[in-house]
Amino acid sequence: MTIGYKLAQSYGEEGLIGGVMGLVSYLIVLPAQVVLTDVEGKSVTAAAVMTQTQTSATGMFLAIIATLFSVTWLCKFTKMEKLKIRMPESVPPSIAKSFNVLIPAFLVTTILGLIEVLIVWVFATDIPTIIAKFFQAPLVASFQSIGGLVLYVFLSNLLWAFGLHGTFILGSIGEPIMLTAIQENMDALKNGEALPNIVTKPFLDAFGWMGGGGMIICLVIAIMIASKREDYRSITKVGIVPSLFNVSEPLMFGIPVVFNPLLGIPLIIVPIVTVTLAYYATAFGLIAKTSVLIPWTTPPIISGYLATNGDWKASLLQVILIAIGVLIYIPFVKMANKAAQKETN
Structure with a gap:
């Protein structure tokens, strides 16, 4: 939230929108299903859940990377005139600005969702696993x-x-x-x-x-x-x-x-x-x-x-x-x- 807030402000956009997009992007790239082990040692597949691994410090890299990409894309798309929703002049500027971010936000969330789906289908893995394996693990090892x-x-x-x-x-x-x-x-x-x-x-x-x-x-x-x-x-x-x-x-x-x-x-x-x-x-x-x-x-x-x-x-x-x-x-x-x-x- 704070990274998205400050990053959006650096692009001259509303900070709150960036903070919300950062949180939404993180939730999108989390796996739709996770495999858990019950008290008897059996593997159980659960959908629409968040584990301690994802919400603890281990998931921090994923949150940072997802926020940096999504908020940057959002700010770039928001500046494109063709993606803005034209509102009558009688509409207050604050409301008009919130409508202008709808299409860019839809595009960003769609792109992230498609990337996650393609990785699951093509590589039989997910974004958190890739981040942990190729980025997080080498950095932890270097320290x-x-x-x-x-x-x-x-x-x-x-x-x-x-x-x-x-x-x-x-x-x-x-x-x-x-x-x-x-x-x-x-x-x-x-x-x-x-x-x-x-x-x-x-x-x-x-x-x-x-x-x-x-x-x-x-x-x-x-x-x-x-x-x-x-x-x-x-x-x-x-x-x-x-x-x-x-x-x-x-x-x-x-x-x-x-x-x-x-x-x-x-x-x-x-x-x-x-x-x-x-x-x-x-x-x-x-x-x-x-x-x-x-x-x-x-x-x-x-x-x-x-x-x-x-x-x-x-x-x-x-x-x-x-x-x-x-x-x-x-x-x-x-x-x-x-x-x-x-x-x-």
Whole structure:
């Protein structure tokens, strides 16, 4: 709904129409029938139903793709004069505009319906299966590699270093993938199977964004230990409570950390180190894989325990990662002390 709303507005069309079309297009491309397993283990074909798989994070890619295509087509068709319904001048413009979208909406829904029917007839499959196999699965797999994880974390914090909200900007790319990964882990846990994915959204929240972007909780502790600058210490006292709930903006822009060459380096390095260590700790079975979708504002230490479904070793790992991050931040905090002294002199 929101993607369709904003996309239609970007084309100069009514946002509500785009939102409705996004929802309708998603429902159209869902399979008309699904095969379910009853309590006795028998397969049952059900029509006109929506499953948890389709309406959870696993179906997010399908919803995004269907909305982008359908709303774009709708806006293109709406601009064609031949497809507009001519109304008398006495009709209010708002009503006339709603009539103008009828034929384009009919064409878009017809096209989507025909595509779904043809895929079912010709390939004996459906659009959700194709999306999951050829688009969603490769993206999820790329994030499960240490290289993909490190690249994502590096780019997120590099943007932060230049004053841009990296986790928000790249979240539109990464979050659907990582939400799909945690959904797969949750489904596997429910079915008593081995959890397939290491990198999920709660994994990154628990081991890469403690205190917010750049593992700011480590900077808070480093400043309280090693900083002699009153401006740093006073701002940190204000920002320490938000950082406990992974809100880093007061310190990012208050100290500031952004556009700060000294603090920008550990801002990028520390999260890479922590997620790398957490990745291999999970891969070697030292801690459990994440299987619970916790709120991103969950405080550190608690977040690791909850995200891994009650593994205390994950909380212990968080303590170790915070300590390592503090040790990396401290030399740069001391350099900031010296830089302040030179400016005073």
